[in-house]
Amino acid sequence: MNKPYYNNDQVKNISNEIWHIFDYLRSSIPVEDLHVLLFLLSGYKDGLFDTLQNEYIDLNNDLINYYNRNNKYDNIAEVYSSIIRYIPRQKLSDILILFNRINQSELQEFFPEIFDSILYRISNAQGKNSGEFIQPFEISRLIMNLADLNDNATIYNPFAGLVSFATFLHPNQRYYGQEINHRTWALGSLRLMAYNQEHFDYKLEDSIENWMSFGEFDLIVSNPPFGIKIPRHFTNGANSSVEMFLIEKSLQKLPKKGQLIVILPQSFLYTSSINNKKYREYLVNNNFIDTIISLPSGLLKHTAIPVCIVIFRKTSINHNFIKFVDASEFAIKSLDKKGKILDDLRLLDYIKADYENDFVRNIDLFQIQENDYNLKVNRYLIDDDFEGIKLSEIGHFISGTRSAREKIAKFVKIKDLKDDIVNFYLDTNTIDYKEIPSNNVRKIEQDCLLVAVRWKTLKPTYFKYQGEAIYISNDIFAIKIDENRVNINYLINELSSDYVNKQLDRYRIASVIPMIRKVDLFNLKIELPSLEEQNKKYYFQAEKYLSTRAEEFNTVYKEQEINVNDENSFLRHQIAGSLKNVRGAFNFVKRILEEQVRPQIPELDNLKANVKLETTFSNYMNIIERDLISINKAVNKAGDKIDLLDLNIEYFDLLLFIKEYAESLKIRAKNLFTVTLDLDENAIKEYGISGILIHGDKDIIRKMFDNIIENAEKHAFTNSINSGNKIKIELLYDFEDDNVQIDISNTGNPLPESMTHDSLTRKGSSSGKNSGDGVGIWFVNEVMKIHKGKFGYTDETGPEGIDGEYVTTMELTFPIIQAL
Incomplete structure (x- = not known):
């Protein structure tokens, strides 16, 4: 199809x-x-x-x-x-x-x-936060191609939504769908009419309370709501999730050749809760699972949760094995650059091939049993047979001491750990004293290795105990290392190596926040030569690392210098507004003195602060006027270079920063434009994240935001007061690549059609009737480079275009750090 x-x-x-x-x-x-x-x-x-x-x-x-x-x-x-x-x-x-x-x-x-x-x-x-969720076309097409139905097939679609699966069916096929939301059902019914399939049976009802139990279905297909708990009276008294309910009910009604194809959160494949693990064991041992397809992140607009497609059969055609498919490489950027599109037709060719390949493997059930029924796809698609000994042979987990817990102490978080094979000791002097939570923390009072078990790097850091304890949360493990067998510096270098990172890719759980379980962490294999060879290898790697860092620093330093021609623009942006106000105020003061004060006090010009001083009031006024003119000239004059590397870099809460900025922007906007803020906080809370941190200079980032807003005011908005002028600030998370995209959009005039990324970010570039006033977008581009991010834009006049009222979007992508 x-x-x-x-x-x-x-x-x-x-x-x-x-x-x-x-x-x-x-x-x-x-x-x-x-x-x-x-x-x-x-x-x-x-x-x-x-x-x-x-x-x-x-x-x-x-x-x-x-x-x-x-x-x-x-x-x-x-x-x-x-x-x-x-x-x-x-x-x-x-x-x-x-x-x-x-x-x-x-x-x-x-x-x-x-x-x-x-x-x-x-x-x-x-x-993503309004309207009806519509399933991506490519996901629907992939699933219906995998179903491979005959012309007289019977299909049941519980939790049907906007009936995306039904749009791929033939008139002779029989479709039964259910949707509980009245508005969604109405729009889905309208969609069936558009496809001339209003004869299909699509009902406004609850799939849980009104499960269709008549007959058997050739295909049961669904994209159910995630995380819903099913009441006990629907599940024979046992606690159950909507996923388990759907699978159990479907398997009861599938004929021998029937299929259940369902979109599930990837956590279903590996969650360690007793109920989930036992249910996976039941499904695997009975050979009910035919195929598991791990999809790329970012495909669904309404959630950042990683998802998969699972095909179930009552009688599997894959005897004694499950087909595992890694589709993470089958995503392309959507036209609006804000999401991804599944390359489903290319993926389908790989899935239907008669041979295994880099993306598809047939895994024996015995191997799955050996992996404790963990169905995470990456675990089975990495080929390397790693050499070395397990981490468990040279280190053991430290559960923490049971001594009296302080109320205020040094609380170490992931952001405090190092990611440096040379400077890897925990600097306790930089750790703040904080109130210690009452649970989920461990007190550490001995030398140990600290590693992060969330996100994509272990950040191995050595804690040298010097009489003052630290506290760590459950996202950091403390490991006591046998230093008679391994040098700490060598071990930290190996834990940052490519071959260990490949093992991490195999074991890491791909939730919204990637993480690794304790059992998998201690299964990592480390190459372990003699202590002498360990020293040699480490010092060779350290020298190479330092040399590379020096080259990178020099490159970054040169890139971040602002040349003489650009200081004019930079300084004007910093002080021109204030200077203009001061000069204006001085002129009014001078006028008041001349027109109102001097007639009353003729000797005004000759007044002195002290009779012993020679300088008169008139002299002071002349000095102020002279220096204001001089400063104004300096602002518009080329001078020495300004180094943007002289920054106040710190970790700060991005959401709080954006909220505060948006509030100040609303005050500043007056009646010129309205401000909308979309932080998508639900996406970061779904897996227990309390916030998003970025590493940067708040002042210069705020100036960068100001620059974008000022460009909209000067070049996009044409009317001084216009209710149609809007600014929207939206956050888009990519937890797979650990970054956030901040979109600042406006409803004004689009950019010139001839505008390109290079011309927009070139120093000295200008356009529009107000061109040349203020700092160009090159400044935004430079600030993003400094913060190891990137700048992009989307405009309705460009090849991608934009649907909706916002015609231009400036896109700022920052690396992020989670806050738990």
């Missing part, structure tokens, strides 16, 4: 026409109601408005009555009537006129493609 994507020219042209109507409508109704446009479009396509008179006094109610009297639409009209009722009459009339300009025969011919094209665009414009 290789259903083409919506790139037909006629589809594009009609979709663009409809999108202009969307632009016209969205200022009148809430963003979550925008899918009413598809309801109106469907009615127009079916000729419901052919006899509607625009001059009717009550157009809104007349339109609603047309839908209510139509057998095709009457069951969903209730959902959309309340929205239509509040659309301004004139706008509704204009929308119908705009519809009439669309070629109705072409609309009818390509309506499924046009409907979905608009649906996906609305979903993108609404963002």
